[in-house]
Structure formats: structure tokens, C-alpha cells
Amino acid sequence: xxxxxxxxxxxxxxxxxxxxxxxxxxxxxxxxxxxxxxxxxxxxxxxxxxxxxxxxxxxxxxxxxxxxxxxxxxxxxxxxxxxxxxxxxxxxxxxxxxxxxxxxxxxxxxxxxxxxxxxxxxxxxxxxxxxxxxxxxxxxxxxxxxxxxxxxxxxxxxxxxxxxxxxxxxxxxxxxxxxxxxxxxxxxxxxxxxxxxxxxxxxxxxxxxxxxxxxxxxxxxxxxxxxxxxxxxxxxxxxxxxxxxxxxxxxxxxxxxxxxxxxxxxxxxxxxxxxxxxxxxx
Numbered sequence: 001x002x003x004x005x006x007x008x009x010x011x012x013x014x015x016x017x018x019x020x021x022x023x024x025x026x027x028x029x030x031x032x033x034x035x036x037x038x039x040x041x042x043x044x045x046x047x048x049x050x051x052x053x054x055x056x057x058x059x060x061x062x063x064x065x066x067x068x069x070x071x072x073x074x075x076x077x078x079x080x081x082x083x084x085x086x087x088x089x090x091x092x093x094x095x096x097x098x099x100x101x102x103x104x105x106x107x108x109x110x111x112x113x114x115x116x117x118x119x120x121x122x123x124x125x126x127x128x129x130x131x132x133x134x135x136x137x138x139x140x141x142x143x144x145x146x147x148x149x150x151x152x153x154x155x156x157x158x159x160x161x162x163x164x165x166x167x168x169x170x171x172x173x174x175x176x177x178x179x180x181x182x183x184x185x186x187x188x189x190x191x192x193x194x195x196x197x198x199x200x201x202x203x204x205x206x207x208x209x210x211x212x213x214x215x216x217x218x219x220x221x222x223x224x225x226x227x228x229x230x231x232x233x234x235x236x237x238x239x240x241x242x243x244x245x246x247x248x249x250x251x252x253x254x255x256x257x258x259x260x261x262x263x264x265x266x267x268x269x270x271x272x273x274x275x276x277x278x279x280x281x282x
Contacts, residue, residue, distance in 0.1 A: 004039055007058040008065060013111045025092055025100050026107055029069050032087035037205075038177040039065045040272055045181025045194065048264040057184050059119035060129055063112040064177050067137055070108035071146075071173075073101055076224075080150060083224035121184070128183050136176035145169025153230045162232045163203060170209075171202025190265070197257050201273070204250040208280040210234045211243055247280045 012030060015023045039061035046057040076083040076091040077098065084094045092101035116130050135141060145168030157165070175198025182191035210233040213225050228236060234243040254277050258270060 002043070002054045002058065004036065004043065004058060004061055008039075008062045011059075011062055011115060013107065013114075015107070021096060022100065022103075025096050025104050028089070028092060028095070029073055029087060029104075030066065030108075032089045034065075034069070034087050036065060037276065038068055038174060041174065041177040041198075041269070042181040042184075044269040044272060045178055045190075045265065046184050048268040049182070049185035049187055049190070053184055056120045057181070059115055060180050060184060063116045063119075063129075064133060064173070064180065066108050066115065067112035067133060068173060070105045070112070071137070071142060073105040073108070075146070077101055077105075080146070081224070085218055085222070085224045088222040125183060125186075129180055132176050132180050132183065136172035141168055141172040141176075142170075145172075149231060152232055155232075156237060157232045159237060162234065162237050165232060166203060166206040166234075167199060170206040171199045174202035174205060175199045190262075194265075197254070200250060200254055200257070201277070204247060204254060204277065207234045207243055207247045207250065208276075210236075211240065211247065211280050214240055244280065251277045251280075 008030065012027050015026055017023070042061045042064060043054065043057055046053055072086055073092055075081055076086055077093055084091055089095070092104055112133065113130055116126060116133065119126055119129070121129070137143070145165055148165040149169055152165075175195045178194035178198040179191045182188070182194050210228060213228050213233065214235050216225055218225050234246060238246060254273070258266065258273055258277075261269070
């Protein structure tokens with residue numbers, strides 16, 4: 001009944017002009033697909049507590065996916081990871097040019113908040129959603145994680161600092177998706193429980209990505225692999241075997257936490273979460 005992909009494609013930013021390819025570039029990485037993990041989390045929470053709000057929640061789900069896509073575009077830039085492949089397609093700086101990739105990332109960042117501002121929620125809910133996305137995706141969240149990641153290339157960090165880096169870079173936006181779903185459903189108590197779960201889930205997600213970066217090729221991953229040798233990834237710091245053990249420990253903790261969810265949340269999210277919690281196990 002509620003098709004996220006259709007909603008997303010129907011709400012791409014409109015940027016028609018005499019530029020020969022700007023609008024195509026603006027839409028390219030969103031049309032390329034992806035896991036859609038963050039919107040699935042948000043929508044799963046809303047479905048659990050207030051299914052009638054699912055059409056409204058599509059705006060927030062699309063906003064967080066658009067924001068995440070901006071982050072990937074910038075992450076792939078020559079100044080950062082210099083990656084040629086994302087979602088099975090050439091990255092924007094390769095297909096077009098670096099200036100276009102930078103500007104498309106900028107545009108998607110701001111468009112995510114524009115779309116949230118149009119969501120059919122009360123002003124109070126919209127402000128909370130905008131604040132949550134900005135806090136977790138901005139200066140003290142994802143961008144901070146990226147800054148740490150880039151600055152400390154070729155400078156191995158202690159494990160606790162590596163975890164802090166990736167909590168910011170990856171985990172906070174995943175945690176925000178869960179919390180934003182609870183905000184839409186007006187369940188403040190659950191919001192914090194889900195956010196704390198999301199931080200652990202996001203950390204596991206990053207460890208898994210680091211493992212898959214070593215164990216998969218570009219075709220399997222749909223993106224550039226073996227590209228983290230200079231970064232503070234969990235594999236470069238711990239080694240592959242210890243990184244897998246770290247992932248296994250977190251997976252067990254998350255499964256136990258998930259089993260304590262109330263029945264509605266468990267029913268709607270357990271299949272998705274179980275898949276991602278165990279994806280490093282092949």
C-alpha cells in the first residue's frame with residue numbers, strides 16, 4: 001500500500017534550467033537504488049505504533065535517504081575516498097565532474113530539510129524531526145565523524161577513538177532514523193530506547209562494512225572495495241578475525257536488545273534487523 005520507492009522518485013528535487021546535465025546528476029544517485037536501510041527503519045517504527053501516519057512518514061523517510069545520499073556523494077569525492085563506483089554506477093565526479101558532485105551533494109543536503117518542512121505534521125513535530133536530522137547528520141554527528149576519518153588517515157587510533165569516530169560517522173544517522181520514527185508516532189519513551197539501540201546497530205553496520213570491504217569485490221558490493229587501507233577501519237586496526245569477533249559480540253547484544261522490544265516493534269522490524277545484524281556472517 002505504501003511504496004517508498006515511488007514516493008521518493010515522485011519527490012525528487014525539481015531543478016529544470018538550461019544547464020546541460022545538472023538535474024540528471026541531481027537525481028542520478030537517488031535513482032540508482034541502494035539498501036534504503038534508514039527509511040525502512042523509520043517506516044517500520046511508524047508502522048508499529050501508528051500505521052495511519054505512514055503516508056505522512058514517507059516525507060521523513062525520503063528526507064533521511066536523500067540526506068544519506070548526499071553524504072555518500074561527498075564521501076566518494078577525490079578529496080575524501082576518491083571512489084569511482086557507488087550503487088553499481090559511476091560516482092558523480094567520475095560520470096560528470098568534481099564540481100557537479102560537490103554541488104549535487106550540497107543541493108541534496110538542503111533539499112532533505114526542504115522536504116521535511118513540507119511534511120504534513122504539526123509544526124512541533126516537524127521542528128523535532130528537523131532538529132534530529134541536523135544534530136545527528138551535522139557538525140556534531142556525521143560531519144564530525146567524516147572530519148575525524150579524513151584527518152587521521154595513516155594515523156592509527158586507539159580502539160575507543162575508532163569507535164567514537166564511527167559512532168559519529170555512521171551510527172548516529174541510523175539511530176536518528178529509528179528515533180524519528182518514534183517522534184512521528186509520538187512515543188517519547190520508545191524514542192530514546194530505539195536511539196540507543198540504533199547507536200549499537202550503526203556501529204555494527206560499520207564494522208560489517210569494513211569486513212565486507214575486504215571480503216567482497218566491487219561487483220558484489222556495488223561500490224569500490226579495498227579502499228580503506230589508510231583509514232581507521234575496524235579491520236585495519238583489529239585485523240579481520242578480531243573485527244569479525246567484535247561484530248559477533250555486537251550482533252549478540254543487539255539480538256538480546258531486540259528480543260526485549262514490545263511485540264509491535266519486534267513484529268515489524270525483526271526480519272529487517274535480523275538480516276542486517278547477521279550480514280557479516282555470509
